[in-house]
Amino acid sequence: MKWNVAIKDFKKYLRLELSLSENTVNAYIHDVEKLKTFAEKKNNLAVNDIQEFHIQEFLADLYDNNLDRRTQQRILSGIKSFFLFLEIENEVQINPTEFVESPKAERKLPDFLTVDEIDRIISSIDLSEHLGHRNAAIIETLYSCGLRVSEIIDLRISNLFFADEFIRIVGKGNKERIVPIGERAIKSLNLYLDQRKLIFVNRNDEDIVFLNRSGKKLSRVAIFNLIKGYAKKAGIAKNISPHTIRHSFATHLIENGADLRAVQQMLGHESILTTEIYTHLDQTFIRNVILMYHPRSKRSK
Numbered sequence: 001m002k003w004n005v006a007i008k009d010f011k012k013y014l015r016l017e018l019s020l021s022e023n024t025v026n027a028y029i030h031d032v033e034k035l036k037t038f039a040e041k042k043n044n045l046a047v048n049d050i051q052e053f054h055i056q057e058f059l060a061d062l063y064d065n066n067l068d069r070r071t072q073q074r075i076l077s078g079i080k081s082f083f084l085f086l087e088i089e090n091e092v093q094i095n096p097t098e099f100v101e102s103p104k105a106e107r108k109l110p111d112f113l114t115v116d117e118i119d120r121i122i123s124s125i126d127l128s129e130h131l132g133h134r135n136a137a138i139i140e141t142l143y144s145c146g147l148r149v150s151e152i153i154d155l156r157i158s159n160l161f162f163a164d165e166f167i168r169i170v171g172k173g174n175k176e177r178i179v180p181i182g183e184r185a186i187k188s189l190n191l192y193l194d195q196r197k198l199i200f201v202n203r204n205d206e207d208i209v210f211l212n213r214s215g216k217k218l219s220r221v222a223i224f225n226l227i228k229g230y231a232k233k234a235g236i237a238k239n240i241s242p243h244t245i246r247h248s249f250a251t252h253l254i255e256n257g258a259d260l261r262a263v264q265q266m267l268g269h270e271s272i273l274t275t276e277i278y279t280h281l282d283q284t285f286i287r288n289v290i291l292m293y294h295p296r297s298k299r300s301k
Helices: 003-017 022-041 052-064 069-088 115-123 132-145 149-153 183-196 220-233 242-255 260-267 277-293
Strands: 166-170 176-180
Touching: 003 022, 003 069, 022 052, 022 069, 052 069, 115 132, 115 220, 115 242, 132 149, 132 183, 132 220, 132 242, 149 220, 149 242, 176 260, 220 242, 242 260
Parallel strands: none
Antiparallel strands: 166 176
8 A cells, every 4th residue: 555545544534533633633644754754765665564673663763863752652653543544444454553662751850959949949038027937837848848739738737746756748649648857847837836826717727737818728829939939039040849849858868868768658659660760860879979989980080
């Protein structure tokens, strides 16, 4: 079967039978035409000549052209749909994409703040302002405990155990975990809680730690805006969010030799695989230390 005929029929199928938008149809066709170009370079292979190893070579070619994993995944998805259509129409006897696995997505370490940047953000808070102690306590607690934004806004006074230096967190799926809390965060929280006694508190939020001006539980947006505002005030150009502080917490623990399982428990990750993203940083950190200090390293003095 000729490529032009197969692509034309596939295009009709996407439009008429699947009723896909024009942009989606064009995206599928664009992906298939990439394979067509590849096949033409391989001795003008016809559609029916394509075998599994050709698809693997095609994916390798995409990789060599520096296309990221997500783009490779999308292109392969379009090609799989193309050959599935041809198989349904009995134009090919064997689908060459049936057992081809999609390239695994790259897992990149999210942006994080340095210890100095965390200190600069906290130092930018004017404690003489009405909500200064509250805002400082929020950021200190996020960084000390590595909490999600939902966990900081739902934090309860009844779950604070300062004498034992831990707090109880109710995370995803209502799963509870115990998280140690540092001395600076405890001090900051106590200063805020003393001020909190002086404000009117909404009856439904009496046990909630962090409240807005109306005495009600804070929203996610309020936490986002608070952190972005202080980051900007501190002169930090990175795209900051509450999750950035959570990543910074985990990153700094790993950098200082913390056990991955312990970090997993503190973050509340159900699977160690989720926490393993930080091992990439760990390996980079160790590599840099070796290159810097090993007597046979080029960087060593």
